Amino acid sequence: MGARASHYKYLTDLPPGKSRDIYIELQKAILSHGLLPGVKLSEDEVGELFGASRTIVRTALQALSHAQLVTIEKNRGAFIAQPSIKEAQEVFEARELIEPRVAGMAAKIITPKDIQILEEHIQAEHDAIAAGDSGEALSLSGFFHVMIADIAEHEVFSKIVRSLISRSSLIIALYWKRLDTTCESHSHHALLDAFAKNDVQAAEEIMKSHIVDLHSGLDLKSRKQTKQSLASILKK
Amino acid sequence: MGARASHYKYLTDLPPGKSRDIYIELQKAILSHGLLPGVKLSEDEVGELFGASRTIVRTALQALSHAQLVTIEKNRGAFIAQPSIKEAQEVFEARELIEPRVAGMAAKIITPKDIQILEEHIQAEHDAIAAGDSGEALSLSGFFHVMIADIAEHEVFSKIVRSLISRSSLIIALYWKRLDTTCESHSHHALLDAFAKNDVQAAEEIMKSHIVDLHSGLDLKSRKQTKQSLASILKK
DNA sequence: TGATTAAAGATTGTATACAATATGGAATAG
DNA sequence: CTATTCCATATTGTATACAATCTTTAATCA
Numbered sequence: 001m002g003a004r005a006s007h008y009k010y011l012t013d014l015p016p017g018k019s020r021d022i023y024i025e026l027q028k029a030i031l032s033h034g035l036l037p038g039v040k041l042s043e044d045e046v047g048e049l050f051g052a053s054r055t056i057v058r059t060a061l062q063a064l065s066h067a068q069l070v071t072i073e074k075n076r077g078a079f080i081a082q083p084s085i086k087e088a089q090e091v092f093e094a095r096e097l098i099e100p101r102v103a104g105m106a107a108k109i110i111t112p113k114d115i116q117i118l119e120e121h122i123q124a125e126h127d128a129i130a131a132g133d134s135g136e137a138l139s140l141s142g143f144f145h146v147m148i149a150d151i152a153e154h155e156v157f158s159k160i161v162r163s164l165i166s167r168s169s170l171i172i173a174l175y176w177k178r179l180d181t182t183c184e185s186h187s188h189h190a191l192l193d194a195f196a197k198n199d200v201q202a203a204e205e206i207m208k209s210h211i212v213d214l215h216s217g218l219d220l221k222s223r224k225q226t227k228q229s230l231a232s233i234l235k236k
Numbered sequence: 237m238g239a240r241a242s243h244y245k246y247l248t249d250l251p252p253g254k255s256r257d258i259y260i261e262l263q264k265a266i267l268s269h270g271l272l273p274g275v276k277l278s279e280d281e282v283g284e285l286f287g288a289s290r291t292i293v294r295t296a297l298q299a300l301s302h303a304q305l306v307t308i309e310k311n312r313g314a315f316i317a318q319p320s321i322k323e324a325q326e327v328f329e330a331r332e333l334i335e336p337r338v339a340g341m342a343a344k345i346i347t348p349k350d351i352q353i354l355e356e357h358i359q360a361e362h363d364a365i366a367a368g369d370s371g372e373a374l375s376l377s378g379f380f381h382v383m384i385a386d387i388a389e390h391e392v393f394s395k396i397v398r399s400l401i402s403r404s405s406l407i408i409a410l411y412w413k414r415l416d417t418t419c420e421s422h423s424h425h426a427l428l429d430a431f432a433k434n435d436v437q438a439a440e441e442i443m444k445s446h447i448v449d450l451h452s453g454l455d456l457k458s459r460k461q462t463k464q465s466l467a468s469i470l471k472k
Numbered sequence: 473t474g475a476t477t478a479a480a481g482a483t484t485g486t487a488t489a490c491a492a493t494a495t496g497g498a499a500t501a502g
Numbered sequence: 503c504t505a506t507t508c509c510a511t512a513t514t515g516t517a518t519a520c521a522a523t524c525t526t527t528a529a530t531c532a
Contacts, residue, residue, distance in 0.1 A: 053488075056486075
Protein backbone atom coordinates (compact mmCIF):
# COMPACT_ATOMS: atom_id res chain seq x y z
CA MET A 1 0.00 0.00 0.00
CA GLY A 2 2.89 2.35 0.70
CA ALA A 3 4.32 4.21 -2.28
CA ARG A 4 7.84 3.01 -1.53
CA ALA A 5 9.59 0.04 -0.11
CA SER A 6 9.56 0.03 3.65
CA HIS A 7 12.73 -0.05 5.69
CA TYR A 8 10.96 -0.53 8.97
CA LYS A 9 9.91 -3.82 10.41
CA TYR A 10 6.84 -4.77 12.36
CA LEU A 11 7.93 -6.55 15.47
CA THR A 12 6.45 -8.96 17.93
CA ASP A 13 7.71 -11.39 20.53
CA LEU A 14 5.80 -14.18 18.84
CA PRO A 15 7.80 -16.93 17.16
CA PRO A 16 7.48 -17.27 13.38
CA GLY A 17 4.22 -18.87 12.37
CA LYS A 18 0.59 -18.10 11.70
CA SER A 19 0.02 -16.46 15.07
CA ARG A 20 2.80 -14.05 14.31
CA ASP A 21 1.39 -13.29 10.86
CA ILE A 22 -2.03 -12.56 12.31
CA TYR A 23 -0.52 -10.40 15.02
CA ILE A 24 1.38 -8.35 12.47
CA GLU A 25 -1.55 -7.96 10.08
CA LEU A 26 -3.87 -6.85 12.86
CA GLN A 27 -1.22 -4.50 14.19
CA LYS A 28 -0.77 -2.98 10.74
CA ALA A 29 -4.50 -2.45 10.44
CA ILE A 30 -4.66 -0.84 13.87
CA LEU A 31 -1.71 1.48 13.30
CA SER A 32 -3.07 2.70 9.98
CA HIS A 33 -6.54 3.22 11.46
CA GLY A 34 -8.07 0.51 9.34
CA LEU A 35 -9.31 -1.01 12.58
CA LEU A 36 -10.60 1.62 14.98
CA PRO A 37 -10.84 1.54 18.78
CA GLY A 38 -13.81 -0.43 20.03
CA VAL A 39 -14.09 -2.80 17.11
CA LYS A 40 -14.67 -6.37 18.15
CA LEU A 41 -12.30 -9.06 17.00
CA SER A 42 -14.25 -12.30 17.13
CA GLU A 43 -12.08 -15.38 17.23
CA ASP A 44 -14.09 -17.19 14.59
CA GLU A 45 -14.15 -14.18 12.29
CA VAL A 46 -10.43 -13.54 12.51
CA GLY A 47 -9.77 -17.24 12.10
CA GLU A 48 -11.94 -17.32 9.02
CA LEU A 49 -10.13 -14.33 7.53
CA PHE A 50 -6.70 -15.84 7.98
CA GLY A 51 -7.57 -19.49 7.58
CA ALA A 52 -6.44 -20.34 11.08
CA SER A 53 -7.89 -22.22 14.00
CA ARG A 54 -9.08 -20.44 17.13
CA THR A 55 -6.05 -21.72 19.03
CA ILE A 56 -3.78 -19.74 16.76
CA VAL A 57 -5.99 -16.67 16.76
CA ARG A 58 -6.16 -16.65 20.54
CA THR A 59 -2.38 -16.63 20.78
CA ALA A 60 -2.26 -13.58 18.52
CA LEU A 61 -5.06 -11.78 20.38
CA GLN A 62 -3.45 -12.44 23.75
CA ALA A 63 -0.18 -11.05 22.48
CA LEU A 64 -1.96 -7.93 21.20
CA SER A 65 -3.60 -7.62 24.56
CA HIS A 66 -0.21 -7.69 26.30
CA ALA A 67 0.87 -4.93 23.94
CA GLN A 68 -2.23 -3.03 25.08
CA LEU A 69 -3.56 -2.72 21.55
CA VAL A 70 -6.45 -5.02 22.34
CA THR A 71 -8.61 -5.45 25.42
CA ILE A 72 -9.85 -8.91 26.28
CA GLU A 73 -13.04 -9.02 28.34
CA LYS A 74 -13.83 -12.29 30.01
CA ASN A 75 -16.46 -14.30 28.16
CA ARG A 76 -17.06 -11.33 25.87
CA GLY A 77 -14.07 -11.35 23.60
CA ALA A 78 -11.35 -9.10 22.22
CA PHE A 79 -11.79 -5.47 21.22
CA ILE A 80 -9.45 -2.86 19.82
CA ALA A 81 -8.37 -0.91 22.89
CA GLN A 82 -9.85 2.48 23.72
CA PRO A 83 -7.28 4.35 25.78
CA SER A 84 -8.80 6.61 28.42
CA ILE A 85 -8.04 10.30 28.60
CA LYS A 86 -5.74 9.68 31.55
CA GLU A 87 -3.90 6.95 29.70
CA ALA A 88 -3.50 9.22 26.69
CA GLN A 89 -1.98 11.89 28.90
CA GLU A 90 0.35 9.37 30.51
CA VAL A 91 1.52 7.85 27.25
CA PHE A 92 2.60 11.24 25.97
CA GLU A 93 4.24 12.14 29.29
CA ALA A 94 6.24 8.95 29.01
CA ARG A 95 7.18 9.72 25.44
CA GLU A 96 8.30 13.21 26.48
CA LEU A 97 10.71 11.68 28.96
CA ILE A 98 12.01 8.73 27.01
CA GLU A 99 12.13 9.66 23.36
CA PRO A 100 14.37 12.73 23.70
CA ARG A 101 16.90 10.58 25.48
CA VAL A 102 16.65 7.97 22.76
CA ALA A 103 17.03 10.58 20.05
CA GLY A 104 20.16 11.84 21.77
CA MET A 105 21.58 8.36 21.89
CA ALA A 106 20.83 7.91 18.21
CA ALA A 107 22.49 11.21 17.36
CA LYS A 108 25.71 9.95 18.91
CA ILE A 109 26.09 6.85 16.79
CA ILE A 110 24.02 7.43 13.68
CA THR A 111 25.65 6.62 10.33
CA PRO A 112 25.22 8.30 6.93
CA LYS A 113 23.41 5.19 5.76
CA ASP A 114 20.92 5.48 8.62
CA ILE A 115 20.32 9.10 7.73
CA GLN A 116 19.67 8.20 4.14
CA ILE A 117 17.14 5.58 5.17
CA LEU A 118 15.40 8.12 7.37
CA GLU A 119 15.31 10.59 4.50
CA GLU A 120 13.72 8.04 2.25
CA HIS A 121 11.23 7.30 4.95
CA ILE A 122 10.25 10.94 5.25
CA GLN A 123 9.83 11.01 1.49
CA ALA A 124 7.50 8.03 1.75
CA GLU A 125 5.49 9.97 4.32
CA HIS A 126 5.17 12.85 1.87
CA ASP A 127 4.11 10.51 -0.88
CA ALA A 128 1.44 8.95 1.30
CA ILE A 129 0.09 12.37 2.21
CA ALA A 130 0.13 13.41 -1.43
CA ALA A 131 -1.73 10.25 -2.30
CA GLY A 132 -4.35 11.11 0.30
CA ASP A 133 -3.62 7.96 2.25
CA SER A 134 -3.70 9.46 5.72
CA GLY A 135 -3.75 6.07 7.43
CA GLU A 136 -0.51 5.06 5.78
CA ALA A 137 0.97 8.49 6.48
CA LEU A 138 0.13 8.21 10.16
CA SER A 139 1.59 4.75 10.34
CA LEU A 140 4.78 5.89 8.64
CA SER A 141 5.23 8.89 10.90
CA GLY A 142 4.95 6.60 13.90
CA PHE A 143 7.53 4.27 12.47
CA PHE A 144 9.92 7.17 12.06
CA HIS A 145 10.14 7.28 15.83
CA VAL A 146 10.62 3.54 16.08
CA MET A 147 13.42 3.66 13.53
CA ILE A 148 15.24 6.23 15.64
CA ALA A 149 14.94 3.95 18.65
CA ASP A 150 16.40 1.13 16.60
CA ILE A 151 19.29 3.32 15.48
CA ALA A 152 20.03 4.06 19.12
CA GLU A 153 20.69 0.33 19.51
CA HIS A 154 19.03 0.09 22.86
CA GLU A 155 16.56 -2.77 22.83
CA VAL A 156 14.94 -1.98 26.15
CA PHE A 157 14.15 1.60 25.18
CA SER A 158 13.26 0.45 21.70
CA LYS A 159 10.58 -1.91 22.95
CA ILE A 160 9.18 0.71 25.26
CA VAL A 161 9.06 3.23 22.44
CA ARG A 162 7.38 0.76 20.12
CA SER A 163 4.72 0.17 22.69
CA LEU A 164 4.15 3.87 23.31
CA ILE A 165 4.01 4.65 19.58
CA SER A 166 1.47 1.92 18.95
CA ARG A 167 -0.72 3.17 21.72
CA SER A 168 -0.32 6.71 20.41
CA SER A 169 -1.95 5.58 17.21
CA LEU A 170 -5.06 4.54 19.12
CA ILE A 171 -4.95 7.78 21.09
CA ILE A 172 -4.77 9.82 17.90
CA ALA A 173 -7.75 7.92 16.51
CA LEU A 174 -9.76 8.91 19.57
CA TYR A 175 -8.52 12.35 20.50
CA TRP A 176 -6.83 14.08 17.55
CA LYS A 177 -8.29 17.55 17.00
CA ARG A 178 -6.15 19.13 14.30
CA LEU A 179 -7.15 19.24 10.70
CA ASP A 180 -3.65 19.16 9.28
CA THR A 181 -2.01 15.81 9.39
CA THR A 182 1.12 17.18 7.79
CA CYS A 183 2.32 18.84 10.97
CA GLU A 184 4.92 16.18 11.50
CA SER A 185 7.17 16.68 8.55
CA HIS A 186 8.89 19.82 9.74
CA SER A 187 10.06 18.36 13.02
CA HIS A 188 11.21 15.19 11.36
CA HIS A 189 13.33 17.18 8.94
CA ALA A 190 14.81 19.28 11.73
CA LEU A 191 15.70 16.11 13.57
CA LEU A 192 17.59 14.83 10.54
CA ASP A 193 19.66 18.00 10.50
CA ALA A 194 20.64 17.48 14.11
CA PHE A 195 21.45 13.85 13.39
CA ALA A 196 23.65 14.83 10.44
CA LYS A 197 25.70 16.99 12.79
CA ASN A 198 25.70 14.37 15.56
CA ASP A 199 24.31 17.12 17.74
CA VAL A 200 23.04 15.22 20.75
CA GLN A 201 21.55 18.12 22.61
CA ALA A 202 19.74 19.51 19.59
CA ALA A 203 18.31 16.10 18.82
CA GLU A 204 17.01 15.82 22.36
CA GLU A 205 15.45 19.27 22.30
CA ILE A 206 13.83 18.86 18.91
CA MET A 207 12.39 15.52 19.86
CA LYS A 208 11.09 16.89 23.13
CA SER A 209 9.31 19.82 21.53
CA HIS A 210 8.04 17.62 18.73
CA ILE A 211 6.31 15.33 21.19
CA VAL A 212 5.00 18.24 23.24
CA ASP A 213 3.59 19.55 19.98
CA LEU A 214 1.92 16.23 19.19
CA HIS A 215 0.57 16.12 22.71
CA SER A 216 -0.96 19.56 22.28
CA GLY A 217 -2.72 18.35 19.16
CA LEU A 218 -4.94 16.14 21.28
CA ASP A 219 -8.31 17.18 22.63
CA LEU A 220 -8.26 15.39 25.94
CA LYS A 221 -11.73 16.37 27.02
CA SER A 222 -14.07 14.52 24.76
CA ARG A 223 -13.60 11.14 23.22
CA LYS A 224 -14.63 10.58 19.62
CA GLN A 225 -17.34 8.10 18.96
CA THR A 226 -16.07 5.10 17.11
CA LYS A 227 -18.46 2.63 15.65
CA GLN A 228 -17.40 0.87 12.45
CA SER A 229 -19.06 -2.44 12.15
CA LEU A 230 -16.61 -5.09 11.16
CA ALA A 231 -13.11 -6.12 10.28
CA SER A 232 -13.48 -6.32 6.53
CA ILE A 233 -10.73 -3.77 6.00
CA LEU A 234 -7.78 -6.09 6.15
CA LYS A 235 -6.47 -5.99 2.63
CA LYS A 236 -2.72 -6.05 2.31
CA MET B 237 6.65 -16.40 54.06
CA GLY B 238 7.14 -12.70 54.81
CA ALA B 239 7.30 -11.72 58.45
CA ARG B 240 4.56 -9.14 57.97
CA ALA B 241 1.45 -8.60 55.97
CA SER B 242 2.21 -7.38 52.48
CA HIS B 243 0.84 -4.12 51.16
CA TYR B 244 2.08 -4.68 47.66
CA LYS B 245 0.23 -6.55 44.99
CA TYR B 246 1.50 -8.83 42.31
CA LEU B 247 0.06 -7.70 39.01
CA THR B 248 -0.63 -9.19 35.65
CA ASP B 249 -2.81 -8.40 32.66
CA LEU B 250 -4.36 -11.82 32.87
CA PRO B 251 -8.03 -12.03 33.85
CA PRO B 252 -8.85 -13.76 37.14
CA GLY B 253 -8.60 -17.51 36.87
CA LYS B 254 -6.14 -20.34 37.08
CA SER B 255 -3.82 -18.91 34.44
CA ARG B 256 -3.49 -15.77 36.50
CA ASP B 257 -2.80 -17.77 39.66
CA ILE B 258 -0.06 -19.73 37.93
CA TYR B 259 1.42 -16.55 36.48
CA ILE B 260 1.56 -14.94 39.90
CA GLU B 261 3.01 -17.97 41.66
CA LEU B 262 5.72 -18.40 39.05
CA GLN B 263 6.45 -14.68 39.16
CA LYS B 264 6.77 -14.81 42.94
CA ALA B 265 9.18 -17.71 42.67
CA ILE B 266 11.24 -15.92 40.05
CA LEU B 267 11.41 -12.63 41.95
CA SER B 268 12.51 -14.33 45.15
CA HIS B 269 15.11 -16.42 43.32
CA GLY B 270 13.30 -19.65 44.02
CA LEU B 271 13.39 -20.24 40.29
CA LEU B 272 16.70 -19.26 38.75
CA PRO B 273 17.51 -18.18 35.19
CA GLY B 274 17.74 -21.09 32.77
CA VAL B 275 15.39 -23.42 34.60
CA LYS B 276 13.00 -25.19 32.29
CA LEU B 277 9.29 -24.89 32.87
CA SER B 278 7.74 -27.93 31.27
CA GLU B 279 4.06 -27.56 30.53
CA ASP B 280 3.17 -30.94 31.94
CA GLU B 281 5.20 -30.39 35.05
CA VAL B 282 3.74 -26.97 35.79
CA GLY B 283 0.27 -28.28 35.00
CA GLU B 284 0.79 -31.15 37.41
CA LEU B 285 1.96 -28.80 40.15
CA PHE B 286 -1.05 -26.54 39.87
CA GLY B 287 -3.64 -29.07 38.80
CA ALA B 288 -4.26 -27.34 35.51
CA SER B 289 -4.42 -28.41 31.90
CA ARG B 290 -1.71 -27.48 29.43
CA THR B 291 -4.02 -24.94 27.81
CA ILE B 292 -4.10 -22.95 31.03
CA VAL B 293 -0.39 -23.34 31.66
CA ARG B 294 0.46 -22.16 28.17
CA THR B 295 -1.54 -18.99 28.68
CA ALA B 296 0.45 -18.25 31.83
CA LEU B 297 3.79 -19.06 30.21
CA GLN B 298 3.05 -16.90 27.20
CA ALA B 299 2.15 -14.01 29.47
CA LEU B 300 5.41 -14.48 31.39
CA SER B 301 7.22 -14.51 28.07
CA HIS B 302 5.66 -11.17 27.12
CA ALA B 303 6.86 -9.82 30.45
CA GLN B 304 10.31 -11.10 29.47
CA LEU B 305 10.61 -13.25 32.55
CA VAL B 306 10.45 -16.40 30.48
CA THR B 307 11.88 -17.31 27.09
CA ILE B 308 9.91 -19.64 24.86
CA GLU B 309 11.94 -21.58 22.33
CA LYS B 310 10.03 -23.18 19.51
CA ASN B 311 9.47 -26.88 20.02
CA ARG B 312 11.76 -26.79 23.04
CA GLY B 313 9.67 -25.13 25.69
CA ALA B 314 9.75 -22.34 28.24
CA PHE B 315 12.77 -21.37 30.34
CA ILE B 316 13.35 -18.73 32.97
CA ALA B 317 14.94 -15.88 31.05
CA GLN B 318 18.70 -15.25 31.15
CA PRO B 319 19.21 -11.57 30.41
CA SER B 320 22.39 -10.87 28.47
CA ILE B 321 25.04 -8.47 29.72
CA LYS B 322 23.85 -5.87 27.25
CA GLU B 323 20.26 -6.26 28.35
CA ALA B 324 21.32 -5.91 31.98
CA GLN B 325 23.10 -2.68 31.15
CA GLU B 326 20.09 -1.38 29.26
CA VAL B 327 17.59 -2.25 31.95
CA PHE B 328 19.52 -0.26 34.50
CA GLU B 329 20.01 2.64 32.09
CA ALA B 330 16.26 2.72 31.62
CA ARG B 331 15.70 2.62 35.35
CA GLU B 332 18.14 5.50 35.82
CA LEU B 333 16.06 7.62 33.48
CA ILE B 334 12.56 6.64 34.50
CA GLU B 335 12.56 5.92 38.21
CA PRO B 336 13.92 9.27 39.37
CA ARG B 337 11.12 10.98 37.48
CA VAL B 338 8.61 8.63 39.04
CA ALA B 339 10.02 9.22 42.51
CA GLY B 340 9.69 12.95 41.95
CA MET B 341 6.07 12.55 40.91
CA ALA B 342 5.41 10.47 44.00
CA ALA B 343 7.05 13.05 46.24
CA LYS B 344 4.57 15.64 45.00
CA ILE B 345 1.43 13.79 45.97
CA ILE B 346 2.44 11.30 48.61
CA THR B 347 0.23 11.10 51.73
CA PRO B 348 1.19 10.36 55.33
CA LYS B 349 -0.61 7.05 55.01
CA ASP B 350 1.52 6.13 51.99
CA ILE B 351 4.64 6.99 53.94
CA GLN B 352 3.55 4.82 56.81
CA ILE B 353 2.98 1.90 54.48
CA LEU B 354 6.44 2.39 52.98
CA GLU B 355 7.95 2.47 56.46
CA GLU B 356 6.28 -0.78 57.36
CA HIS B 357 7.55 -2.24 54.12
CA ILE B 358 11.11 -1.26 54.92
CA GLN B 359 10.67 -2.86 58.31
CA ALA B 360 9.54 -6.06 56.62
CA GLU B 361 12.71 -5.93 54.52
CA HIS B 362 14.77 -5.69 57.70
CA ASP B 363 12.88 -8.58 59.22
CA ALA B 364 13.50 -10.74 56.17
CA ILE B 365 17.19 -9.96 56.24
CA ALA B 366 17.32 -10.67 59.97
CA ALA B 367 15.57 -13.98 59.34
CA GLY B 368 18.19 -14.79 56.74
CA ASP B 369 15.59 -15.01 54.00
CA SER B 370 17.55 -13.19 51.31
CA GLY B 371 15.14 -14.19 48.56
CA GLU B 372 12.24 -12.59 50.33
CA ALA B 373 14.38 -9.55 51.16
CA LEU B 374 15.31 -9.09 47.54
CA SER B 375 11.72 -9.45 46.43
CA LEU B 376 10.59 -6.89 49.01
CA SER B 377 13.25 -4.37 48.07
CA GLY B 378 12.11 -4.61 44.46
CA PHE B 379 8.53 -4.05 45.46
CA PHE B 380 9.53 -0.92 47.30
CA HIS B 381 10.23 0.62 43.91
CA VAL B 382 6.96 -0.62 42.47
CA MET B 383 5.05 0.85 45.41
CA ILE B 384 6.57 4.23 44.70
CA ALA B 385 5.45 3.99 41.11
CA ASP B 386 1.95 3.18 42.30
CA ILE B 387 1.97 6.16 44.64
CA ALA B 388 2.87 8.36 41.69
CA GLU B 389 -0.48 7.32 40.18
CA HIS B 390 0.91 6.98 36.69
CA GLU B 391 -0.12 3.65 35.27
CA VAL B 392 2.05 3.82 32.18
CA PHE B 393 5.22 4.49 34.15
CA SER B 394 4.09 2.04 36.77
CA LYS B 395 3.85 -0.81 34.29
CA ILE B 396 7.22 0.04 32.81
CA VAL B 397 8.80 0.14 36.24
CA ARG B 398 7.22 -3.18 37.20
CA SER B 399 8.68 -4.74 34.13
CA LEU B 400 12.13 -3.30 34.72
CA ILE B 401 12.13 -4.33 38.38
CA SER B 402 11.14 -7.88 37.53
CA ARG B 403 13.90 -8.15 35.00
CA SER B 404 16.32 -6.64 37.49
CA SER B 405 15.67 -9.59 39.74
CA LEU B 406 16.87 -11.96 37.03
CA ILE B 407 19.83 -9.71 36.36
CA ILE B 408 20.79 -9.72 40.01
CA ALA B 409 20.59 -13.50 40.07
CA LEU B 410 23.08 -13.63 37.21
CA TYR B 411 25.41 -10.72 37.81
CA TRP B 412 25.31 -9.56 41.43
CA LYS B 413 28.82 -9.35 42.87
CA ARG B 414 28.44 -7.78 46.28
CA LEU B 415 28.39 -9.79 49.42
CA ASP B 416 26.15 -7.48 51.39
CA THR B 417 22.53 -7.66 50.45
CA THR B 418 21.63 -5.00 52.99
CA CYS B 419 22.96 -2.16 50.88
CA GLU B 420 19.49 -1.08 49.97
CA SER B 421 18.14 0.00 53.28
CA HIS B 422 19.99 3.27 53.61
CA SER B 423 18.79 4.68 50.30
CA HIS B 424 15.26 3.60 50.95
CA HIS B 425 15.28 5.41 54.28
CA ALA B 426 16.73 8.54 52.71
CA LEU B 427 14.01 8.46 50.10
CA LEU B 428 11.37 8.37 52.79
CA ASP B 429 12.81 11.51 54.33
CA ALA B 430 12.55 13.31 51.01
CA PHE B 431 9.00 12.06 50.59
CA ALA B 432 8.04 13.30 54.05
CA LYS B 433 9.16 16.76 53.04
CA ASN B 434 7.55 16.53 49.61
CA ASP B 435 10.98 17.39 48.27
CA VAL B 436 10.69 16.52 44.59
CA GLN B 437 14.24 17.28 43.62
CA ALA B 438 15.77 15.41 46.52
CA ALA B 439 13.60 12.39 45.77
CA GLU B 440 14.77 12.41 42.18
CA GLU B 441 18.41 12.69 43.11
CA ILE B 442 18.31 10.02 45.79
CA MET B 443 16.54 7.63 43.48
CA LYS B 444 19.00 8.31 40.70
CA SER B 445 22.04 7.66 42.85
CA HIS B 446 20.38 4.65 44.41
CA ILE B 447 19.93 3.03 41.04
CA VAL B 448 23.41 3.98 39.90
CA ASP B 449 24.62 2.33 43.08
CA LEU B 450 22.66 -0.84 42.35
CA HIS B 451 23.98 -0.80 38.80
CA SER B 452 27.53 -0.60 40.10
CA GLY B 453 26.89 -3.68 42.22
CA LEU B 454 26.71 -5.78 39.08
CA ASP B 455 29.62 -7.60 37.55
CA LEU B 456 28.79 -7.23 33.90
CA LYS B 457 31.70 -9.24 32.58
CA SER B 458 31.01 -12.80 33.58
CA ARG B 459 27.70 -14.51 33.92
CA LYS B 460 27.09 -16.84 36.83
CA GLN B 461 26.43 -20.44 36.07
CA THR B 462 22.92 -21.42 36.96
CA LYS B 463 21.89 -24.99 37.00
CA GLN B 464 19.29 -26.05 39.55
CA SER B 465 17.38 -29.05 38.41
CA LEU B 466 13.70 -28.57 38.86
CA ALA B 467 10.80 -26.49 39.95
CA SER B 468 10.10 -28.16 43.23
CA ILE B 469 10.59 -24.93 45.14
CA LEU B 470 7.15 -23.50 44.76
CA LYS B 471 5.83 -23.62 48.29
CA LYS B 472 3.75 -20.66 49.30
C1' DT C 473 36.80 -47.19 22.00
C1' DG C 474 34.61 -43.59 19.53
C1' DA C 475 31.59 -41.76 16.29
C1' DT C 476 27.51 -42.22 13.58
C1' DT C 477 22.95 -43.57 12.76
C1' DA C 478 18.39 -45.19 13.91
C1' DA C 479 14.68 -45.86 16.46
C1' DA C 480 11.94 -45.03 20.81
C1' DG C 481 10.35 -41.79 23.97
C1' DA C 482 9.08 -37.39 25.59
C1' DT C 483 7.63 -32.60 24.76
C1' DT C 484 5.56 -28.97 22.34
C1' DG C 485 2.22 -27.35 18.37
C1' DT C 486 -2.40 -27.38 16.69
C1' DA C 487 -7.20 -28.65 15.86
C1' DT C 488 -11.38 -29.76 17.65
C1' DA C 489 -15.09 -31.17 20.77
C1' DC C 490 -17.59 -29.93 24.66
C1' DA C 491 -18.76 -26.79 28.63
C1' DA C 492 -19.75 -22.26 30.43
C1' DT C 493 -21.23 -17.79 29.68
C1' DA C 494 -23.19 -13.92 27.40
C1' DT C 495 -26.34 -12.06 23.85
C1' DG C 496 -30.60 -11.15 21.43
C1' DG C 497 -35.26 -12.00 20.50
C1' DA C 498 -39.80 -13.78 21.42
C1' DA C 499 -43.45 -14.35 24.36
C1' DT C 500 -46.03 -12.85 28.20
C1' DA C 501 -47.77 -9.85 31.80
C1' DG C 502 -48.75 -5.31 33.41
C1' DC D 503 -47.04 -0.07 24.37
C1' DT D 504 -43.50 -0.99 27.73
C1' DA D 505 -41.10 -3.92 30.62
C1' DT D 506 -39.73 -8.47 32.05
C1' DT D 507 -38.74 -13.24 31.77
C1' DC D 508 -37.21 -17.09 29.40
C1' DC D 509 -35.32 -19.59 25.74
C1' DA D 510 -32.50 -20.21 21.51
C1' DT D 511 -28.30 -18.80 19.58
C1' DA D 512 -23.73 -17.40 19.32
C1' DT D 513 -19.24 -16.75 21.45
C1' DT D 514 -15.65 -17.63 24.51
C1' DG D 515 -13.26 -20.99 28.07
C1' DT D 516 -11.11 -25.40 28.70
C1' DA D 517 -9.71 -30.17 28.06
C1' DT D 518 -8.00 -33.48 25.20
C1' DA D 519 -6.53 -36.03 21.15
C1' DC D 520 -3.39 -36.15 17.54
C1' DA D 521 0.58 -34.31 14.74
C1' DA D 522 5.17 -32.42 14.50
C1' DT D 523 9.50 -31.84 16.51
C1' DC D 524 13.18 -32.56 19.49
C1' DT D 525 15.88 -35.51 22.76
C1' DT D 526 17.73 -39.65 24.41
C1' DT D 527 19.13 -44.23 24.01
C1' DA D 528 20.82 -48.11 21.78
C1' DA D 529 22.86 -50.37 18.15
C1' DT D 530 26.11 -50.55 14.40
C1' DC D 531 30.31 -49.73 12.04
C1' DA D 532 34.93 -48.06 11.55
